[in-house]
Amino acid sequence: MSRVALVTGGTRGIGAAISIALKNAGYKVAANYAGNDAAAEAFTKETGIPTYKWSVADYDACVDGVRRVETDLGPIDILVNNAGITRDAMFHKMTPQQWKEVIDTNLTGVFNMTHPVWPGMRERKFGRVINISSINGQKGQAGQANYSAAKAGDLGFTKALAQEGARAGITVNAICPGYIATEMVKAIDEKVLKERILPQIPVGRLGEPEEIARCVVFLASDDAGFITGSTISANGGQYFV
Numbered sequence: 001m002s003r004v005a006l007v008t009g010g011t012r013g014i015g016a017a018i019s020i021a022l023k024n025a026g027y028k029v030a031a032n033y034a035g036n037d038a039a040a041e042a043f044t045k046e047t048g049i050p051t052y053k054w055s056v057a058d059y060d061a062c063v064d065g066v067r068r069v070e071t072d073l074g075p076i077d078i079l080v081n082n083a084g085i086t087r088d089a090m091f092h093k094m095t096p097q098q099w100k101e102v103i104d105t106n107l108t109g110v111f112n113m114t115h116p117v118w119p120g121m122r123e124r125k126f127g128r129v130i131n132i133s134s135i136n137g138q139k140g141q142a143g144q145a146n147y148s149a150a151k152a153g154d155l156g157f158t159k160a161l162a163q164e165g166a167r168a169g170i171t172v173n174a175i176c177p178g179y180i181a182t183e184m185v186k187a188i189d190e191k192v193l194k195e196r197i198l199p200q201i202p203v204g205r206l207g208e209p210e211e212i213a214r215c216v217v218f219l220a221s222d223d224a225g226f227i228t229g230s231t232i233s234a235n236g237g238q239y240f241v
């Protein structure tokens with residue numbers, strides 16, 4: 001019987017590529033999203049992957065969302081915590097609201113989603129939790145104190161939980177993408193992208209969402225059973241840890 005995978009923010013950008021790659025690898029996939037109904041509808045039409053709307057920032061909604069997915073598809077074996085947002089500002093201009101929204105989604109959202117699936121994974125003695133962090137959580141980024149803090153927090157969470165899950169057959173890993181060609185990155189000013197960002201990337205190009213998706217498929221597989229608590233840096237050589 002095929003395993004069930006839930007991808008948060010799984011209808012657009014990197015998350016959509018992850019949902020599709022997992023489906024192509026034989027998993028039953030559910031894709032969560034926050035509010036863009038049109039994108040979700042188009043995604044289901046194109047891929048046949050069912051979508052589920054709730055905010056990962058809302059704990060009760062996550063508990064209910066997990067219940068809905070499990071009722072429809074079966075127990076969740078693979079959780080990909082991919083949903084993420086930016087609210088960039090230099091720190092002296094950053095509002096408490098910008099701080100809170102990013103922490104609530106990018107860090108607390110990972111707790112909110114992992115907590116309801118964890119007991120089932122422990123009982124079944126199998127699980128894969130894959131957290132999509134960021135290069136900016138590893139190296140820090142001016143204008144992103146909120147985002148860098150949340151994404152660095154995701155890495156600490158990954159390492160701690162890997163230790164708790166190890167004996168229960170659950171692996172917990174993180175992927176730190178560099179600049180990937182999605183709407184989040186396309187929103188960056190063209191001139192800034194060409195003159196300041198691309199020169200920092202040794203391979204000389206942005207990454208593709210599918211390149212992150214292939215890392216996820218590997219970490220989800222039985223072949224990756226001995227890998228836990230680790231971070232895959234997929235950034236075109238921009239930063240080495």
Ligand code: NDP
Nearest residue numbers: 009013014033034035036055056083084134179180182184
């Ligand atoms: P996109 O903005 O293209 O897509 C974000 C997805 O997350 C959408 O499906 C969106 O739903 C969903 N989402 C946002 N907030 C919530 C929420 N509160 N609850 C549920 N779903 C939510 O992002 P990317 O594909 O670029 O990024 C995906 C992940 O990769 C993020 O965690 C990001 O931080 C990380 N990352 C991205 C990089 C890049 O270069 N693009 C680099 C490093 C890391 P909806 O469609 O409804 O808005």
